[in-house]
Amino acid sequence: MARIIVVTSGKGGVGKTTTSAAIAIGLAKKGHKTAVIDFDVGLRNLDLILGCERRVVYDFVNVINEEATLNQALIRDKRCNQLFILPASQTRDKEALTQEGVGKILEELSKTFKYIVCDSPAGIERGANLAMYFADDAFVITNPEIASVRDSDRMLGILSSKSRRAENGDEPIKEYLLLSRYDPKRVKLGEMLSVEDVQDILSLHLLGVIPESQSVLNSSNSGTPVILDENSNAGQAYLDIVDRYLGEDKPHRFIDEDKKGLFGRLFRSK
């Protein structure tokens, strides 16, 4: 049986696709056979972040409509042979997704995959609802910013009421907080919500803090998920997150400011 993870946030632009790509690669690199599915029908982007946009032939909706088999639509990652991508359709809209169709695909994938990562679209419409409906675990991506925190709380409400687990009365979805675009410097200046602030409000288990990092844009530019840039802070943060999710006890990093560099020393008397 596969474990189904939904990567969700409610608000757009907080890093769902970046995170989906990173953790899918991270899990696959650990040797777990992993599928990552783009639920953003009509606005497909996961293929770009993973650098396989030119290899897309069939998509999620083709499989639902039985115009292609799952094996025809799945794209095997060139860097990591344990990772498979199921791209979204670019020409359809989200109404093309049906609960029955999605359920069938997830069930079939569950037979051979260890992890299935569902990259949710923003909003609370059908694509987002179906991405979370079948989930076992939810990665809630939040930026330290009021609109994002509010939307995350809204998603938590939906996760606890409108999922398969909730409807069947099973054990609830396990919810994890991933705080991204974190800037310890601004937190220290009192300009940004801190990790503690966000946790006080959302009361979620913190899986990791991803610092604001230039390498995220560089990675998406080249189609190389940031987790593969092991020298970058963001890459290391995602590596930690995967380890923690798999049960390793790793101390949190990137919450406090870096050791002072030259610039910092110029502005500090001691």
Next chain:
Amino acid sequence: MSLLDYFKTSKTNSAKLAKERLQILVAHERSARNQPSYLPELQQELLKVIRKYVKVNQEDISVIFESDDQQETLELNIVLPEHSQT
């Protein structure tokens, strides 16, 4: 005092403000999440009926829904005006 400290003290702490606003908002939205969807309509209709007899404003009537494991309670609170003759 370093230059950094100078900037620190000269700025208002906007993160604190954000947290306070969020705490109020989230608490409010969470309580609304668990209540039946008919509450606003109920409030409107009650207001109509009561207005036939007494002059009350929208904000003078509150409908509060609370639930715990044991029971659900619907609390209705109407603040009558000091001189309640119509």
